[in-house]
Amino acid sequence: MALISKIQNKGAAMSAIKETIEISRRPEDVYAYVTDPARMGEWQEGVVSVRSTDDTAPHVGSKTVVTRRVNQREFTMTTQIDEMDPPRSFKAHGLDGPVRPHFAAVIEPLDEGRRSRVTMSLDFETHGMGKVIAPLLLRPHARKEFPRNEQRLKEILEGGTEP
Template sequence: MSDFRETIDVDCTPDEVWTYVIEPSHLPEWQASAVSAERLDEGPIGVGSRVRVTRHVGSREIPMTMEITECDPPHAWGMQGIDGPVRGHVHGEIDPLDDGRRSRVTLELDFEGHGLGKVLVPLVVKPQTRKELPRNEQMLKERLEQQGGGIGAP
């Protein structure tokens, strides 16, 4: 069971949702704590691909490397932090609704602290996530529906 789990319905197809959420450069558009996100490797995104994400954690900006651990388009993805004091474990699912015309997006998050992160996770990261995750999903919904699914690269 994950520490955090949120679900939201979106008026976009699973393919449209997938195209948007799997592109790292979109993270700062719908995740309030994300300052920046950049690919660290070339080629199509898949298991083993890495992304450097810089996040506001409390009053700090903390860079962390995330690695794709699951990639099942357009249904599910997973990412795991592999460095930094706070290492997130993310699982996302996209389920079709209304014969594939709409989608249900579910995000599950867990965190692991290393060094300073052992203090940050319970005192800062979890309270921040509890507040931020529902808003992030709402921003994701708004962004997808405004852009007609966010089709196309940035």
């Protein structure tokens, strides 16, 4: 029981995972790509499947069911967009499960809007067993994957194959 208490306290004191990258694409292009749920699996390596709950364009209140693989396990959760300020920022959070992500992205124009600085942050809200799972499994995995995801996003968008 003492180990679980230490893990829970350790998890509560951790800060959000935050990464910044510069991309040679206009903020409008970056924003459109990053907020499109159908594109998540292209640049986020842990995504196994994504399904929007409606057929409309992403908007505040949009929900998406995402299945991610972490090590050998798969986790499915529903996420919801909380804020959208095109092409500058958006926020989303998980609605269910023992570990609920809180994701935010800020896209700043560089070089008179020809390039973008993208800052993404990820944190976790934990419930029940999530208080053990998050610090031991999910947070370390996300710390490794998050910069790779940003690098993949940069490669895709700078490759010129995307809108």
